[in-house]
Amino acid sequence: MKLGLVGLGKMGYNLALNLRDHNHNVVAFDLNKEAVTKMNGEGVEAFDSLEQVIEKLPSPKIVWVMVPAGDATEQTLVQLKGLLNEGDIVIDGGNSNYKESVRRGNDLKEKGIFFFDVGTSGGMEGARNGACTMIGGDKEVFSTIEPLFQDICVENGYLYAGECGSGHYLKMVHNGIEYGMMQAIAEGFEVLEKSQFDYDYEKVARVWNNGSVIRSWLMELTENAFSKDPKLDEIRGVMQSSGEGKWTVEEALDLQAPTPVIALSLMMRYRSLEEDTFTGKVVAALRNEFGGHSTVKK
């Protein structure tokens, strides 16, 4: 199948190779000339002009967008709306907020363009060798692009989830679960680290990943991480987050769905960004006020 690919970052680049290996004819775009050159070197036609890419595609044109969620995706879709025509297909494979995807789907529909919101999981490794994708959009039209997903995903690794928005929604919730699972695993090692016993964490992660109830890809990655740095001495416990966990909690609040574990996973990430907290200062000051408990001076 011939298709356009917008964005040659970590995910887009690996996806291009994955598609190439399955004999799809990718025409890729990135503003960054280095990325374009590198892509060409891998036998994938690439340009630094979106117009050029669109021109190269037969109708109905299929364009897979793989750029950061937010402004970059918004601008790309606005541009594509201008360049594409009725019957063309746009796939957003990034981590967009599902509400945006619903809006964008409706917007593109005005011009007869079909929009698919595709949540992608599995990291760079997945993009390269077999991803997991959750797809929302028009059911009929999906059959046109289904072969792509059959090829680039692992077996049983794609799901047509329903109407527009349902793909990114599933990915959002997936990430909420991911936050909770990661925090659960990490808390377990926190207890081990403070315990009276002297464990080899790499071995612990390995045994937990073989035959136990908690065996999982995340536990496999935990083993990998400990194999490189046995006590994680070299890094700080700063837990960044990229949005989907927050969206999951916001969605849960809107739905009045209690999700304490996902919410706390997120809040502990925020806590990890701080050296000290105003909350702590207030509590310390209050203890001093009523009990004369001494505070720790700066």
Added chain:
Amino acid sequence: MKLGLVGLGKMGYNLALNLRDHNHNVVAFDLNKEAVTKMNGEGVEAFDSLEQVIEKLPSPKIVWVMVPAGDATEQTLVQLKGLLNEGDIVIDGGNSNYKESVRRGNDLKEKGIFFFDVGTSGGMEGARNGACTMIGGDKEVFSTIEPLFQDICVENGYLYAGECGSGHYLKMVHNGIEYGMMQAIAEGFEVLEKSQFDYDYEKVARVWNNGSVIRSWLMELTENAFSKDPKLDEIRGVMQSSGEGKWTVEEALDLQAPTPVIALSLMMRYRSLEEDTFTGKVVAALRNEFGGHSTVKK
């Protein structure tokens, strides 16, 4: 009423003055000679020998113990069991674990000594000018010592709560609630501190303490704290804890009673004791493994 008082720390010293002001005849004991001298200087007879204090008391002897919970209380009660006789009365006004109090009450009962577990709240200020006390022990015998509580507590500020253990139990739960209330207040100011507005926290605490739903002594203390250090710049947000909050959570777990707010208040205190966490390192390492997200090096 003539009574013995063991322990002239922050709480015991203030309690002695409070009892003295209500015309009770206190004979105080502390191992620390300076504390004894200071007490004598306030017109309260004090000694550095427990035997001497006990000798001075008429039978039935009443001894109020106000020493740190744990070993100090245990040793004092063991000594008192040796020195006292049938019909004598021991009051533990410290922050003992209620299970210890039940055990101690049964132990002293073997020798016919009556034991009262008394939870005391209100801080040093309360001990000095009007405390809040929750009392467990023999109901009949309580009438003998009730006048003491009428005098040293604020109006409606004492409660005979029930059998032995029920006093310290109430104090334990009181402290659990206190942890939750303090954390709630502190989180509120955390939000204000990060907000787009520029609030004067002393004034905020004052207005919240006058007519609002959240008016409380803790909010009054918050106002006091901010009046001394408007942004709490001088202290670190290290939140110590002294045991009762932890006991409340442990009790809740034993009772299968969900207490998320009290539990989280405690856990955020523990979190505040750490500069960095192993939990954070594990999550950061995992994000790096699957997403290539860079970690923060030490």
Added chain:
Amino acid sequence: MKLGLVGLGKMGYNLALNLRDHNHNVVAFDLNKEAVTKMNGEGVEAFDSLEQVIEKLPSPKIVWVMVPAGDATEQTLVQLKGLLNEGDIVIDGGNSNYKESVRRGNDLKEKGIFFFDVGTSGGMEGARNGACTMIGGDKEVFSTIEPLFQDICVENGYLYAGECGSGHYLKMVHNGIEYGMMQAIAEGFEVLEKSQFDYDYEKVARVWNNGSVIRSWLMELTENAFSKDPKLDEIRGVMQSSGEGKWTVEEALDLQAPTPVIALSLMMRYRSLEEDTFTGKVVAALRNEFGGHSTVKK
């Protein structure tokens, strides 16, 4: 001072009486004729036409809006924008979202109308006899309406908090704290209820409200509640919520401010709305899958 008052619900009605008692000349409006009649019976001029009310006011006209947040407030302000002129003053005393207030303030400023967002706490009792108010808006113009707040609030019970939005923001955070304090108190009684002791909760609330660290208006109300229904046998533990707690959590997420206690207080409210949960079903099903643990059939 002569002013208009829009909305004669629980809060507005009591505020009208409070203003009247302080010799302010209130002209009130409500669509509900019964409410209008009742108000007139109390010696406060009231009409069921907003235009009529506005006409009666001298310039610069002052209008206090006390209607439910959301649509009702929105519609009232749109109407007022039409009826008022440059230099007039609108006060929103309801529980509006601060973002709406910032928007409305800017909108009314286009026509030269001054807008004050006023968070009000203290319940109906406060509205009647002495409220607590947090006020955002133009600092200069505030002096014009300050006498109103001096009269209707308890001593030290009003605060000019800063620019437009800062008043409702403070009220939002106040309610977040309130959620946390209420949940903390309630969890404490949950532990007592499941404990081995047999407490009289009214007496417990009373003693905790006299001299203890956790004395507060909420504890006073707890005593009142137990005085009417000693074990709260007559009601179900369904915890409704009205929005400000949710906004506080959403704001905290936007600010990356960890507020576990406020968040969990809210989530336990949502949990209380459910008889059973899908979360629980999934966990029960999983336990059955891996451990053969029997599930509870419906």
Added chain:
Amino acid sequence: MKLGLVGLGKMGYNLALNLRDHNHNVVAFDLNKEAVTKMNGEGVEAFDSLEQVIEKLPSPKIVWVMVPAGDATEQTLVQLKGLLNEGDIVIDGGNSNYKESVRRGNDLKEKGIFFFDVGTSGGMEGARNGACTMIGGDKEVFSTIEPLFQDICVENGYLYAGECGSGHYLKMVHNGIEYGMMQAIAEGFEVLEKSQFDYDYEKVARVWNNGSVIRSWLMELTENAFSKDPKLDEIRGVMQSSGEGKWTVEEALDLQAPTPVIALSLMMRYRSLEEDTFTGKVVAALRNEFGGHSTVKK
């Protein structure tokens, strides 16, 4: 290898078959005659007398105990201490509290008996076809019994973790993580269930289990569960727990290790055991007191 096996419940029975299939010579014991008969029918020698089993074993005798944690394990070990001699080996493969295991190890050591605490994960399926085990005890002596673990566990599925107690400790923490992971997954489906989209949960679990970051055995089991009951309509969301999660939280409290996700997972299980809560009643009553918000009558 010839060894005794005590306990033919779900786990012990499957373990016996697993050992048998690997050509170990198991002599099994259970008080229940039916279980004994069934075991004999599977070609595993079994008796309803422990003495008889012990007699059949060559010295040094090896006895694997697989009975419920707590009293049953305690009584078995007391009996075994009487029946066994210096150099013999006892393995506790149940879910015992690690503190008990440390105590029991020391107790058996008095008589020269070696004790191994073995945490076992993987459910019945694992016991039958390849378990995951975490082993604490004497390192030297472990080599004697290591062949058993090589045979009954999956590849890389056993770990000699360290001194006595460290095996059950690892299993305890494993279960704490398990609670958190299960709750995270379940909360995700809770959000889906309340969402605007209409998902097929079996398909969602399947796609999440193929190529995604959250692929795991628990997700596989989730798929199985939904394949049998697509909306889990037939069961109630009552989440029982069996102790290890609670121990993990208690241990975390003792270590001052913040584990909000594991703690909340446990508390939501407790919450699920209740139809209504006293916490909820108190909050509802308070809202009624200050705001006149109506309560839900029983």
